[in-house]
Amino acid sequence: MSQIAFQDAYPDDLSHCYGCGKNNPQGHQLKSYWHEQKPETTIARFTPQSYHTAIPGFVYGGLLASLIDCHGTGSASAMAYKMAGLELGTAPAMRFVTGALNVSFKAPTPMGVELQLLGRFSQIKERKIVIDIELIANGVLCVTGQVIAVKMPATMHS
Amino acid sequence: MSQIAFQDAYPDDLSHCYGCGKNNPQGHQLKSYWHEQKPETTIARFTPQSYHTAIPGFVYGGLLASLIDCHGTGSASAMAYKMAGLELGTAPAMRFVTGALNVSFKAPTPMGVELQLLGRFSQIKERKIVIDIELIANGVLCVTGQVIAVKMPATMHS
Numbered sequence: 001m002s003q004i005a006f007q008d009a010y011p012d013d014l015s016h017c018y019g020c021g022k023n024n025p026q027g028h029q030l031k032s033y034w035h036e037q038k039p040e041t042t043i044a045r046f047t048p049q050s051y052h053t054a055i056p057g058f059v060y061g062g063l064l065a066s067l068i069d070c071h072g073t074g075s076a077s078a079m080a081y082k083m084a085g086l087e088l089g090t091a092p093a094m095r096f097v098t099g100a101l102n103v104s105f106k107a108p109t110p111m112g113v114e115l116q117l118l119g120r121f122s123q124i125k126e127r128k129i130v131i132d133i134e135l136i137a138n139g140v141l142c143v144t145g146q147v148i149a150v151k152m153p154a155t156m157h158s
Numbered sequence: 159m160s161q162i163a164f165q166d167a168y169p170d171d172l173s174h175c176y177g178c179g180k181n182n183p184q185g186h187q188l189k190s191y192w193h194e195q196k197p198e199t200t201i202a203r204f205t206p207q208s209y210h211t212a213i214p215g216f217v218y219g220g221l222l223a224s225l226i227d228c229h230g231t232g233s234a235s236a237m238a239y240k241m242a243g244l245e246l247g248t249a250p251a252m253r254f255v256t257g258a259l260n261v262s263f264k265a266p267t268p269m270g271v272e273l274q275l276l277g278r279f280s281q282i283k284e285r286k287i288v289i290d291i292e293l294i295a296n297g298v299l300c301v302t303g304q305v306i307a308v309k310m311p312a313t314m315h316s
Contacts, residue, residue, distance in 0.1 A: 013213075013214070014213050016211040016212075016213060016214055017211065017212055017213065017218060018209060018210050018211055018212070018218040018220065018221060019218060019220045021211070024209060024211060026209040027209065051176060051182060051184040051185065052176050053174040053175065053176055053179070053182060054174075054175055054176070054255070055171075055172050055174060055175065055310075056171070056174055060175060060176035060177060060224075061227055061255075061256045061259065062176065062177045062220070062221075062223060062224025062225075062227045062228065063176060063220075063224070065220060065223040065224065065227065065259055065261075066218075066220025066221070066223065066224065067220075069219055069220045069223065070220065097212070097219075097263070098219045098263055099262070099263060100260070100261065100262045100263065101219065101223055101259075101260075101261045101263075102258070102259075102260045102261070103223075103258065103259045103260070104257070104258045105255070105256055105257060105258065105259075152213075
């Protein structure tokens, strides 16, 4: 894709997230984008490693929750920039953290395939954005999640 | 502690979980126990690695959700054995998977300290057990979570 990933527009000092930070080489480095066909929808793709197992053959739910979390906060940041009419990454950073994360496991998620996460916005306020996320594997909806993202308080900046 | 960890009593073919499986050397290997002072309460302790960062100084929420997940399903298994009057690990395995995971982040979780997870049971049925979990760092309640654990269906066994 020609877009920059939402997470790659985070400033360097806020890019150490284990789930999605470009400056965390041991992390998952999830990357989220605007969906190029579906309006107001965000997308991320991720292929788990062989050791991200729940039981053999299926992906660990904690990883799936993590991907939903980072796709949610990344989507919130992108939406905040969009609402403000600003380019992604314009300073000061509009970075969001997770207030609450609710995940429902609908079907076991198979190993060995690329997972697709689709995010849609159910609430948009300046300091709070709610994102509903579907996680799909092989065309099957495996997990649904909701991320309540809140604008990062200045006290969390390093 | 002289107790065996709940997760270490899982049979070998169900011990590959990235969060808590003794047979997953790349995983977190979370270990849960009955609390020795508090009745009907379970406990797990975990010290995150330096790369489990959210932003510098704070622990990644996806990891915390993962720990809550595995402490919940482990606690459910232990409670199922207890209710049945059986020793942990007695065959056939009473292993639980996560139906839903709800996590609320109350305060940023600091890096560099041991985290304590306390689990209490709010619903106990043969096939469904609900566990409420508090995650504490330095005496501060940082995260609360609820795990709706369902007995592992036979179709998920390898």
